[in-house]
Amino acid sequence: MNAIVSAIVICGLAALPSAAPQSRGGAAGKGDVLVFVGTYTGAKTNSQGIYAFRMHERAGQPPAFTPLGLAAETASPSFVTVDRGRGLLFAVNEINDYQGKPTGSVSAYSIDRATGRLTLINEQPSMGRSPCHLTLDRTGRHLLVANYSSGTVAVLPVGTDGRLGEPKVVQHSGSSVNKQRQEAPHAHCTNFDPAFQYFFACDLGIDQVKVYRLDDATGTLAAHTPPFAAAKPGSGPRHMVFRPDGRSAYVLNELTSTVTAFAYDARKGVLTEGQTLSTLPAGYTGQNSGAEIAVHPSGRFVYASNRGHNSIAIFRVDQASGALTFVRTQETGGRTPRNFALDPSGRFLLAANQDSGTVVVFAIDEASGELKSTGVTVEAPSPVCVTFL
Secondary structure, three states, X not given: OOOOOEEEEEEXXXXXXXXXXXXXXXXXXOOOEEEEEEOOOEOOOOEOEEEXXXXXXXXXXXXXXXXXXXXXXXXXXXXXXXXXXXXXXEEEEOOOOEOOEOOOXXXXXXXXXXXOOEEEEEEEEOOOOOEEEEEEOOOOOEEEEEEOOOOEEEEEEEOOOOOEOOOEEEEOOOOOOOOOOOOOOOEOOOEEOOOOOOEEEEEOOOOEEEEEEEEOOOOEXXXXXXXXXXXXXOOOXXXXXXXXXXXXXXXXXXXXXXXXXXXXXXXXXXEEEEEEEEOOOOXXXXXXXXXXXXXXXXXXXXXXXXXXXXXXXXXXXXXXXXXXXXXXXXXXXXXXXXXXXXXXXXXXXXXXXXXXXXXXXXXXXXXXXXXXXXXXXXXXXXXXXXXXX
16 A cells, blocks of 8 residues: 555445546545445445545535445355455345356455456356355454354455465354344355454354454464353344454444443453443334444443444443443434445444435544534445445
């Protein structure tokens, strides 16, 4: 990554018009950020794949966004990640049929930093239906993918040029108390701890956070001892994050709209359950499901999104114990905030409102962690994921 343009990924914004050829890429200014947008494709969204923006940071002002057009045409790239050092982008294709087989797929691209264009390197099956999340290991040699509908986690080798090899798969098993949503395993996220010693996969269907060791030589996952941290029955763990210092982890439970704080023993790879707090204000009785969770780069605040209440819950983190205190919720200015992300500086939060087609930019108060609307809204059909790298 050069000193002027860094890479950010915004998954699930949606179809944007192609920029005119003469404006392709534009001129990058100091502090500008290259932005990639993954989407759900299809007739209802009119999206074609991954789109590119340039995000302009302005002193004393909210950021501005310039569309760079379609970066790559591909099916439902609903979650993406970037290898900044090698200029590579990887995307799940959240589909259930790939080359006539009951699986989704994963795509690898090289990035043209000047224009935002993506060049396909290759695709591989994800070895499971509805792949929804992916992450790279520390070396960038392995890509780990969660397949929601099949309840599997796949590990794909990554070549020096970004080419994906054939995946190796771990199958989860079991069910839990919610017969509609937990009839089978549903792997929903892929995470390493900050030291990249242990790998974690939240499984919504079986109320477990699975713990593995990744063998760097073989690219295989082996169950750790203990092999999982249990969530409360019916809670549906969806996504998790670690504090930057690695002493605590926070799991967002989709079905109960709660966050569970865990103490983390980084040497042993063991999560110890602590408190569980609601992401909703007292007295709210409407329908809701949790979607995304993030920790501020300072480690002082945790945020979680509510689909239904249409808000971001704000928590303050006790620096000694890692315990959370609920502060309040901030309306996202739209419907169904499936995802959001904090920019690398920790100054802004972007909330993607899936059902109203908007991404709303909030400023983060560095002292309190509270959110304030900047007045900046990016219109984009069906935004489903926002990820900054």
